[in-house]
Amino acid sequence: MRVYQLYLIEDEFANHYFGRERMFFELFLESKSSFGELKTIVDKQIQYISKSIPSLRIHQMIHQQLSKMKGFTMENGLYKVEVQGKNSKAILMIKDGYVLVQAEGSYEAEAIFFEVLRKCEQSFLAIDIEHQRYGWLKPIKERKFV
Template sequence: MVRKYQLYLIEDEFAAHYFGRERMFFQLFQEYEASNGELKQITKKQIAYITKHLQILKIHQLIQKQLGKIRGFKSEHGTYTIELSGKLSTATLEVHENRVLIEANGSYEAETAFFEVLRKCESSFLAVDLENERFGWLKPIKERKFV
């Protein structure tokens, strides 16, 4: 089964406010994918408002630095591929202006390697798997304790 993740960097203020209610983000991304016309334009603006632009160069540098020496890691035209455990776990990653796309197959080992790097890069990455209705933070946000 192929897993496809879209990773968005959520603005800190929204990430903190909607902690524990991540389904609302998921539903927004789901609505965007399913809509067209005026509704698609509205949801696109909403997504632009709650997400941060990615620091593309920083992400590329971090991936190269953290994974570049791993056997099974390849980089071609800005797309990264990891094949681990004799192709039992594969994942590709592409960095776009407003999201990171990861496609994975087999065991979770290869995609986890990408997730770990991205987790170190930024604190508010939200991963969304629309096909399997799965979503979550790469780095769980700690609830703020107000005394």
């Protein structure tokens, strides 16, 4: 099973650290493995670089874009997508401070959720700590100054 935590990164930090996403990943990894005073410090750093999750807008976008889709269900704040014939399932939950996506099988179901989220906000960073995978849902275009 793949488990992604999606955080909204402040634009200033997203632009500055474009191409160095590993630094974000290491910060979130440190938060999971630390305790005590160090955990408090790391969690404050995460709060500083993160935006709050616009849960109402995300709920609206999911309903608007997926409610008529075959294989989509919602119950108790959990959104589920199952793609028949592709052996692909994903669940999305909106948590306090991040969005959680759990997926099994092929990547189609999670890609459906990611597509909706990337239309909702510019700077979602997806992190799969267990498999050490991370990246932007909507890659930030580098500005070129002449």
